[in-house]
Amino acid sequence: CQGNHYQYDTLRRAKHSSMMVLYHLHNPTAPAFVTTCYICRLDIEAGQxxxxxxxPEYDVCNACYQKDGGIDHPHKLTNHPSMADRDAQNKEARQLRVLQLRKMLDLLVHASQCRSPHCQYPNCRKVKGLFRHGI
Structure with a gap:
């Protein structure tokens, strides 16, 4: 709440702050609070x-970073990923998980039907061993 400057000192502010808290609870992927540039004190847009x-408190906007290139700060600065970049990474990760689950399901179906003691299907013997262990 401090990062968003939510206040409860008047009824109007309390209503607004409560609605914003509810909004962020129901929209966890929405930016929780605006980051402020450490140098110029302007708001930094998400991913910019x-x-x-x-x-933890040192964030710099693109304009200030381009002026001095981060020379005034002793540590390395990393670029904020944009929401589109994060969504693309999440989509790729989801597709990878789906592919892995399909492979695992194929392996389970194969191992449950396979009768060969020397099957060359990857991990077939391991899964058949797990099936026998569970019986």
Missing amino acids: GWHCEIC
Whole structure:
């Protein structure tokens, strides 16, 4: 709540703050709070700044980073990934998990029907051993 400056000192602010808390609970992927540039004090849009991995409060906008290239800060600055980049990474990870689950399901179906003691299907013998162990 401190990062968003939610306040409960008046009824109007309490209503707004409560609605914002509910919004963020129901939309966990939405940016939780706006990051402020350490140098110029302007808000940094999601995916448009640089962050220090050592100093948790040190974020710099693209304009300030391009002016000095991060020379004024002793630690390495990393670029914030944009929401589109994160969505693409999540989509790739999801597709990889689906592929792995399909392979695992194929292996389970194969091993449950396979009668060969020297099957060359990858991991077939291991899964058949697990089936026997469970009986």
